[in-house]
Amino acid sequence: MSDPSPHHRQSPLDALGADDPHHDDHGAYPDEYPAEYPDEHHDDEAYEPRRQGGSRRAKKKRKPVGCLLVALVLVVAFAGGLYLGVSWVADRLNGGGEPEDFEGVASVEECATSGEVEITVPPGYVGSDIGRLLVDEGVVASSGAFTSAVGSGSVRDGTRTMCEGMSGAQAAELMTNADYIGGGNGITITAGKTKEQTLALLAEATGVPVEDFTAAAEDPAIGLPEGANGDVEGYLFPDSYDFGPEPTAVSILTQMVERSKEVAAEAGLTDDAVPGYTQHELLTLASIIEKEVLLPDERAAVAEVVYDRLEGACVAEGVPAGMLQMDSTVNYLLGAGTGTPDTTAEDRQIDSPYNTYRYPGLPPGPIASPGRASMEGAVDPTDEGYCFFVASGRDSGESLFAATYQEHLRNVDEYRNG
Template sequence: MNAHLEDDIFDDDRHHHSHRSRRDASRARRPKRRGRTAVALLLAVAVIAGGGYLAFGSLRGIVPSLGSDAVEDFAGPGAGQVEITVEEGATGSDIGSALEEAGVVKSSGAFVQAAAAEPDKAAKIQPGTYELKKQMKASDAFTWLADNANRVAQGVTIPEGLWAVEIYERLSKATKIPVARYEAAATSEQLKLPTEAGGSIEGWLFPSTYEFPKDSTPVEQLDTMIAKTQEELQKTDVPRARWERTLTVASIVEGESGAADRGKVARVVENRLADPTGPTVGMLQMDSTIHYLLKKRGTITTSDKERESDSPYNTYKNKGLPPGPINNPGAAAIEAAADPEPGKWIFFVTVDPDTGETKFATTTAQHERNVQEFCRNTGSCE
C-alpha cells in the first residue's frame, strides 16, 4: 500500500462532499423551511372567540371602502407589464396599496374586497415578485397573486457546506452584483453579525433557497442568511456562548459526513477532543480542514505536503478545534453538533466512496480492517 495514502485513510479521508451536499440540501431543507409563510391578509379573515368569522359588515370600521359596493375598479383585462413585490408579512391592505400605486388596480379597497370574499385563496398568496398588467380588474389581480406558479423566479439556492467565497459567487451570479461587493459587505460595520462570531462571517451564512428583493443590498442579503443561522441555533439547547463552537463542529461534520452519519461524526470529533492521550493525541486530523485552508475541492485525501502547513486550520498539527467554522453548515449538521450520537468511536472511513458507506471503529485494529475494505473497493492502495 502507498504509505501516504494509508496515512490519509487512517486519518479519516472522506467522501466527495460537493455532490452529496447538493443531494442533502434538498432533503435537509424540506422539514425545516418555516420561513416561507403564507402572507397574512389582515382583512380577508377575522376570527371571533366563538370560533366563527366576523361578519363582513363588521369590517367597515377598519376599511371605509368596504362599506359600499361602489369601490373603484378597472373593467380589465389590462395591458402592459409591471412587477410587484409581495413582502413577507404583508397584509391585504399592504398588497392592495402597492397594486394601486403601481396602477395595477384602481383602488386598494377593490383588491381587499376581492380577498375578503375568498379567504382560503387569499391565504395562499406567497411572498415574492409577480408580473402583472396595468389596469386589471381587482378580482383578476387577486386570482393571479393567489397562484404561486405566477411568481417571477428570483431565487438563489445555497447548498450545505459551501465556503463563504463560494457563496458570494453564487449570489453574484443570481443578482448580477459583483463578488467584490459581497466581500466588502462581509466585513461591513453595518452587517448584523452576532458578537459570538468574533468578526468572521464563515459558518454564519445559512444554506437555503432565498428570494431577495431586487433592490436589496449585499449587506441586507447576508444579514438574512445570518438571521437564519441564528434561528437554527436557537432551536438547540446550546447557550449563545457556545454558538461559534457549535458551528465549528457542525462545519467539520458537514465537510466529513454523509446524511446518515452526521451524529456519529460529531461524536468522533468530541471523542478525539476529549482524549489528549488517545490514538490521535487530541488532534482531529480531518482532511476537510486542510481542504478549507487550501480552498481545494474534489479530492478525497490530502498529501503529506499539504499537511505540512503551519496554519491553525491544520488539524494534523494542531490539537483541538480550528479557529472557526470551515464552511457554512445546514440544519442537520448543526443539530448533530449540538447533540452528537452517543458512542465511543474514534475512527471512521468511507469504505465505498460510490455509495458513501461509512464504517466507524473504536479501536485501531477495527479501523485497519475498514481501511483494507476501502482498498479492496477502490483498488487505490497498491
C-alpha cells in the same frame, strides 16, 4: 427549509483520508508514527487538547413526551389530509368534475386587465395551502385549478407579485419559477459553501458586484454575533432566500446572518450547549461535520468522533490527545478549487492553526457554512465510543464508524474489497 449538501464524496479513508490507513485524516498510529510527522508532534504534552474540561459532555436523554408529540403530529396530519381531500372533492363537484378556473390574463408579467396582488407564501405551506391563499386574494378561481397545474412541481416560500384573475397554469408557472421570486433575486445556497463561494454565487444571482459583498462582509451592520470575531465564515446560512427587487450587499448578508442565528437557536447550538464549548466553537465543529459526510443521519456520529478525539478518549487507539486529523480543515487552507478531497503528506505539513494534523483542538473558526443537520449533530452526538469513520464504498454515500483501530482497518478493507 431542508438543508441540501451536494459537496464532496468521502475518500476511502474516513471522510477524506489518504491511501495508507496509517495516514488517514482520522487515523491512528498504534505502533509507530509516520516519518513525515516531526518527533516533537508525538509528545503527549504537545498534543494537549485546547478544551480540557473536568467531565465529558452532557448527554441528552430522550423524554417520553416525544412519543406524545409523534402521536399528536400523526393526528394533525390525518386531520389535515382529510380536510385537503374534502377540499379537492368540493372543487370538482363545484365545477362538474373539473376545478373552476379563470380564463387568465394576457401577460403574467403585467396586470393590464386586473389588479396586482402581492402574495407571500409562508414557510411550510404546501400546494393546497397556497391554492387557498390564492383563492382568498382573487388570483385563481379555485385551489384545485392551481394544485392540478402545479402537479409535482416544487413551490418555495417567498413573495411574488401576481395578478387577479390568473389561470391555474399561469399561477403555477409563477409559483414554481424561482426567477419570479423577489423580482428575480431568489436564490438557494447549499450547505458546505465557504464565504468566498457564497459571495460569488450571491453576486451572480443578484447582479450586485462581488466587491460590494466583500466590503459588506466586514460591515458591523450585518449583525454578526460577538463570538464570530468579525468573520462571516460559517454564518451565511445555506437556505432559499427572497432578497427583494432592489437588494444591497448589506441587506442580503444581514438576512443570511440573521437566519443563521435563528436556526442555531432552534438547533440548540448555543454557548455551553455542550459543556465547555462556546457557540462559535460548536459552529466550527458543525462546519467540519458538514464537510466530512453526506448523510444527515451520520452527523451525530461524526460529532462523537470529533469530541472523543478532542477530549483524549481515543489515545488508547493511537490517536494523540486533542488531534482531530481532518483533511477537511487542510483543504480549507488549500482553497475550494483543489479538485480532490484528499491531502498529501506535504499538504499536512502546512503551518497553520487550521491544520488539524499539526495543531491540537478545533481550528480558529468555521471552514464552511453548516446546515441544520450538522448543527443538531454538533450538540447531540452519539455515545458509541467512536474514534474513526470511513466511506463504505457503497453508492448510498454512507460511512462506517468504529471505536477501535482494528475495527477501523476492517472497515477500510470492506471499502477496498467492495
